[in-house]
Amino acid sequence: MFSNFFYKCKEKGLNITLGEWLDLQDALNQGLCESSLTQFYYVARMILVKSETEYDKFDMAFEECFKGVKNETEVGKNMLAWLDKPEMSKLLHEEEKHWLNQIEEIHVDKDDVEEKFKERLKDQDSEHNGGSFWIGTMGKTQFGNTGGNVGGVRVGGSTGYQSAFAVVGARKYRDFRDDKVIDNRQFQLAFRRLRQFSTKLDIPKTELDIDGTIDKTCNNGGYLQIEMMKPRKNAVKLLLLMDSGGTMIPYTKLLNDLFQAVNKSNHYKDVKVYYFHNCIYSKLYKTPECDNGDWIDTEWLFRNADSDYKVLIVGDAAMAPEELYSDTGNYRGPNGGLSGYQWLQLVKRHYKRVVWLNPKMAPGRAPWREAETAIKEMFPMYKLTVKGLNEAMIKLMATK
Amino acid sequence: MAEATFNSTQDYVASKELLSSVNVAIALKKPLLIKGEPGTGKTMLAQAVANSLGKRLIIWNIKSTTKAQDGLYMYDTIQRLYDGQFGEEGVDDIAHYIKLGKLGEAFESDEQVVLLIDEIDKADLEFPNDLLWELDQMEFYIHETKRTVKAKHRPIVIITSNAEKELPDAFLRRCIFHYIDFPNQELMEEIIRTHYPDVEENLMKNAMKIFYDIRSIRDIRKKPSTSELIDWINALQIGGIPADKLREQLPFVGVVVKKDEDLETVRQQLP
Numbered sequence: 001m002f003s004n005f006f007y008k009c010k011e012k013g014l015n016i017t018l019g020e021w022l023d024l025q026d027a028l029n030q031g032l033c034e035s036s037l038t039q040f041y042y043v044a045r046m047i048l049v050k051s052e053t054e055y056d057k058f059d060m061a062f063e064e065c066f067k068g069v070k071n072e073t074e075v076g077k078n079m080l081a082w083l084d085k086p087e088m089s090k091l092l093h094e095e096e097k098h099w100l101n102q103i104e105e106i107h108v109d110k111d112d113v114e115e116k117f118k119e120r121l122k123d124q125d126s127e128h129n130g131g132s133f134w135i136g137t138m139g140k141t142q143f144g145n146t147g148g149n150v151g152g153v154r155v156g157g158s159t160g161y162q163s164a165f166a167v168v169g170a171r172k173y174r175d176f177r178d179d180k181v182i183d184n185r186q187f188q189l190a191f192r193r194l195r196q197f198s199t200k201l202d203i204p205k206t207e208l209d210i211d212g213t214i215d216k217t218c219n220n221g222g223y224l225q226i227e228m229m230k231p232r233k234n235a236v237k238l239l240l241l242m243d244s245g246g247t248m249i250p251y252t253k254l255l256n257d258l259f260q261a262v263n264k265s266n267h268y269k270d271v272k273v274y275y276f277h278n279c280i281y282s283k284l285y286k287t288p289e290c291d292n293g294d295w296i297d298t299e300w301l302f303r304n305a306d307s308d309y310k311v312l313i314v315g316d317a318a319m320a321p322e323e324l325y326s327d328t329g330n331y332r333g334p335n336g337g338l339s340g341y342q343w344l345q346l347v348k349r350h351y352k353r354v355v356w357l358n359p360k361m362a363p364g365r366a367p368w369r370e371a372e373t374a375i376k377e378m379f380p381m382y383k384l385t386v387k388g389l390n391e392a393m394i395k396l397m398a399t400k
Numbered sequence: 401m402a403e404a405t406f407n408s409t410q411d412y413v414a415s416k417e418l419l420s421s422v423n424v425a426i427a428l429k430k431p432l433l434i435k436g437e438p439g440t441g442k443t444m445l446a447q448a449v450a451n452s453l454g455k456r457l458i459i460w461n462i463k464s465t466t467k468a469q470d471g472l473y474m475y476d477t478i479q480r481l482y483d484g485q486f487g488e489e490g491v492d493d494i495a496h497y498i499k500l501g502k503l504g505e506a507f508e509s510d511e512q513v514v515l516l517i518d519e520i521d522k523a524d525l526e527f528p529n530d531l532l533w534e535l536d537q538m539e540f541y542i543h544e545t546k547r548t549v550k551a552k553h554r555p556i557v558i559i560t561s562n563a564e565k566e567l568p569d570a571f572l573r574r575c576i577f578h579y580i581d582f583p584n585q586e587l588m589e590e591i592i593r594t595h596y597p598d599v600e601e602n603l604m605k606n607a608m609k610i611f612y613d614i615r616s617i618r619d620i621r622k623k624p625s626t627s628e629l630i631d632w633i634n635a636l637q638i639g640g641i642p643a644d645k646l647r648e649q650l651p652f653v654g655v656v657v658k659k660d661e662d663l664e665t666v667r668q669q670l671p
Contacts, residue, residue, distance in 0.1 A: 017573055023428060032424050039420065046421045047428075050572035052435065052579040204465050224481060302621070338618070346619075 008061040009048065013294075016048050023047050037066065056293045188261045190386060193393040194236045194310065195267065207231045237270040238262070239305050239351075243315030244288040245278040251359040254384060255314065258357075272305055278319045279329075279371075280343045282336025292333060298343060302350050310396045311347065311354040314384065317372040318360070324371045341374065348378055355392040359384040412441070412448035413591045421578040422449055422558075428576065431517075431535055431557035433567075436580030439625020442560040446516035449558065456513045458555075460502035466523045468530030471503035472540045473549075494544045503534060504549055512553035521561040528571035536574060583626060585612070595630050602643035607633050610646060610670070614656065619665045624656040632656045 009016050024047045027033065033040040041062060049058045205228035212227030219225075240262055242255060262271060274284035274296065283295040319340075323329040327339045336343075348354060356379040362369055375381065380395055382388035406422045414422075422445075425432035434442045450457035460471055476497045483491050490496045500508060506515040520528060534540050538551035559575065561567065583591060585608065592604055611629045614620065635652040645651070650667070657663050 015569070020573055023430070027424060027428055030427055032420075032427055042417045042420055043424055046417075046424060046576050046578050050433070050567075050569075050575065050577045055579070206465075223485060226478060299618075336618075 002065070005044075005061065005065045008065050009058065012057040012061040014049065014054060014057050014061065020048055053294075053296065190389040190393055191261055192267075193390065194238065194396060195234055205230050234267045234269060236268050237305070237309045238268050238272070239301075239309040239311045240271065240273045241280065241284065241311065241313045241315075242273065242275050242288065243278060243313075244275045244285070244290050245315075245319075247278075247316055247318045248359075251316070251384075254359055258314065258384070258389075270309075272301075272309070274301065276315070277330075277332050278315070279323055279340035280313075280347060281330040281333060281340055282338070282343070283333050290332065295333070298336070298346075302346070307350055307352050309351060311351045312392070312396070313347075313354065313356045313379065315356070315358065316360050317356070317358055317375045317381070318369065319371045321370050324374060344375065344378055353396045354379050355395050356381040357384045357388065357392055358382070406449050406452050411594055412444055413587065413594050414445070414448070415581075415587065418445070418578060418580065421576055425558075425576040426556055429554055431559050431575050433559045433561065433572070433575040433577045434580060435561050435577070437582055437623070437625060438562055439627040440580040440582060441626060442580060443516065443518055446514055446518075446558045446560075449556065450514040453514070453556075455556070456509070456511070457516060458502055458506045458509075458513050459516045459518060461518050462520050462523045462527070464522050464524075466527065468527055468534075469501075471501040471517075471531070472534065473501055473504050473542055474499045475544050495547075498542060498545060500549070503531075504540070506555040507538065507540075507549050507551040509555070510552060513555050515555040515557050517557065517559045519562060520559050521567065525568075529568050532570060532574065588626070588629070591626060592630065592633060596633060596637065599633060599637065600643065603636060603641075603646075604633060606643045606646045607636060610650075611656065613670060614666055617665060617669050619669065620657075620662050621659050622657075622662060624658075628656050628658075 006016065006021055024044055027043050027047060028040075033043050044062070045055070045058055049055060207229050209227040209229040212229065213225065216225040216227050217223065240259075242259070248255065259273070262273070274286065275288050275290055276284055277290045280298060282298050284298050284301060285291070285295045287294055320329075323331075324340045327335055327337060327342075329335065329340055338346075356375060358372070358381055361381060361383045362372065367373065372381075380392075382392045382395075406419060406426070422432060434445060436442055446459070447457060449455075475494070476499065480491060480494075480497045503515070506513050535557060538554055539548055541548050588608060589604070592599060592608075607629070611624060611632070615623050632652060632655045635655050636646070639651060641649075641651050647670075650670075653663065653666065657666050
C-alpha cells in the first residue's frame with residue numbers, strides 16, 4: 001500500500017528501510033491508523049522518521065503524495081537546462097570583464113533582489129538568453145548566469161567571478177569525506193599538537209593498577225587487595241566549523257586535506273564537524289553541500305558542545321558587508337534575528353579557545369576586505385598552510 | 401484493540417500524538433524512543449504508562465560509564481576471589497555470583513513490566529548497538545553458567561534521549577520514534593493545573609508570561625523547562641507572593657534560572 005509514498009520519501013532523502021516500511025504495513029493491518037489521514041500521518045512519521053531534523057523532509061513527501069502540492073521554491077530542471085550555456089561566457093567582452101572588477105563600488109539592495117528572484121522563478125515558463133527581465137544567460141538582470149550584472153542571484157553554472165549572492169541549486173560541492181589518497185601527513189602531524197593527557201578527568205577508575213595491587217596485597221599480609229586507576233586519555237575535544245561557500249570552491253582540495261587529517265587523528269576525546277556558508281548564522285549544516293533543512297541549530301551546538309571544546313573555524317571570511325552586519329544578511333537560510341557578526345560574537349563568548357584558518361588571508365590589514373578585517377579583530381586568524389596550522393594549534397593549546 | 405491502551409493520567413498530560421505513539425509501540429512490540437528538550441517529561445512518561453496500565457516500572461538509568469553488559473548481568477569475580485581466600489561456602493557455584501541487571505530483571509519478571517532505559521545518549525556511542533539483539537529477541541545468554549535468559553513476557557520498553565549524541569541507524573530502525581515538542585501555552589496551562597488544581601489564575605498567567613519571556617532571551621545558556629516552571633509556581637504559592645510583583649522582583653528566580661551568567665542576563669534583558 002502507498003508504495004509511491006515510499007519512493008517519494010526516498011526521493012526527499014529519507015533513508016527508510018524495507019523493515020520500517022513493513023512495520024508501517026503491519027500497523028495499517030492492525031488498524032492502528034483508525035482510517036484517518038491525520039492518524040496515518042503520525043503513525044507513519046513515528047515509524048519511518050527517527051530524528052526531528054528529518055520531520056521537514058517527511059512533511060514535504062507527505063504533502064506531495066497526499067495533497068498533490070508541488071514544492072515551488074526549488075529551481076526546476078527545465079530552468080537549469082535553459083541556463084546550461086557554457087559557450088556564452090566566451091562571448092563576454094574584455095571590456096565587460098574590466099567593468100566587473102569594480103565590484104566594490106556597486107551597491108545592491110539584496111532584499112530587493114531576492115524578492116524579485118522568487119517572483120520571476122514563479123512566473124517564468126521559457127528559455128531566455130540575453131534579455132533584461134527574465135532569468136537567463138548573458139543578460140542584464142540580477143539573476144541567472146554568465147551575465148553582466150554584478151551582485152545578483154546565480155542560478156546553476158560555474159562560478160566565474162564569485163560575485164553572485166547565492167549559488168541557488170548548485171549541487172557541485174563534493175563531500176569532503178570522499179576518501180582520497182593524499183599526502184596530508186604534515187597536517188596530521190600538526191594536529192598531534194592538540195594533545196592534553198590527563199588522568200584528572202572525570203572518569204571512573206577502570207584500569208587495574210598492577211603495581212598498586214601488588215603493594216597493597218603485600219602490605220595486607222598476602223590477602224588480595226585490588227587497586228584501580230584512571231586510564232590516561234587525551235582530553236581535547238575539537239569542534240571544526242568549515243566554510244563551504246561559493247568562494248571556497250578553489251580551495252576544495254586544501255580543505256579536503258585538512259578534513260582528512262582531522263578524520264585520521266583519532267586521538268581526540270570528541271570531534272564535531274559542521275559546515276556553514278560564508279558566515280555563521282542560526283543554523284549549521286551537517287554536510288558540505290549546505291542543503292536547506294539538513295542542519296542543526298547553532299544554539300543547540302552551544303548547549304551540547306561545552307566551552308571546553310577547542311574551536312577551529314576554516315573560511316575565507318570573504319563576504320559582502322551586509323552578510324556580516326545585516327540581521328537579514330543570510331541569503332541561504334534563516335538569520336535567527338541576529339547578524340552574522342553577532343553570531344560570531346556568541347561563538348567567541350561561548351568558547352574559550354577559537355582560532356580562524358583562512359586559505360587566502362591578506363597580509364596585515366586589508367581595508368578593502370572589510371569582513372575579513374572585522375573577523376580578524378575578533379578571532380586570531382592564521383593562513384591555512386602547514387606553518388599557519390602549527391601556529392594555530394599552539395594558540396589553541398596555550399594556557400592563557 | 402483488545403489490549404489495554406494508554407491514556408492521560410491524573411498527573412500526566414500527554415498530547416494526542418504521544419498517546420498514539422505509546423499505543424503503536426505496544427501494538428507493534430517495539431521499543432519507543434522519546435526525544436525532547438530536558439524537562440518535557442520524558443522520564444515521567446514511563447511512570448505514567450506504568451500507572452495507567454497497572455504494571456510495574458523498572459528503571460535503568462544510563463550513565464556515561466554504563467556498559468550494555470551491566471543491564472544484562474554481572475559476574476562478581478572479585479567477590480568470588482575474596483570468598484575463595486576465606487573458604488566461604490558456595491564458592492564453587494558460579495550462579496551464586498551472577499547478578500541480573502535491569503534488563504535481566506525485566507526479562508525474568510513473572511508479569512509484563514514497563515522498562516525505562518533513561519537517557520540512553522549518556523552512554524558510549526556503541527552502547528545502543530550492543531543491545532540490538534537483546535531488545536529484538538528479548539533474550540541473552542550467560543556464558544559462565546551456560547543459561548539463556550528469555551523474557552517471560554515481552555516488556556514495554558521506553559527509551560529516552562536528550563539528543564546529546566546521535567544514535568546509530570541500526571538501533572533507530574528498530575524503534576518507534578516520538579519527539580516531544582516544547583508545550584505551547586495552552587498545554588502548559590493544562591499541565592500546571594494538573595499539578596496545582598487550585599492555583600491562582602493571575603499568578604499562573606504572570607509566571608507563565610515571564611517564563612516564556614525568559615526562554616526567548618537568546619543569550620541564555622540553559623533554557624528553563626517545564627519542570628522548572630512547575631517548581632517555581634509551587635515556590636511562589638508557598639511564599640505567598642502577589643501576582644503583580646512578579647516581574648519587578650523576580651522572587652525565587654533561582655528555581656528557574658540555574659546559572660550565574662544567566663541570572664545576570666535575565667535581570668538585564670527581561671523585557
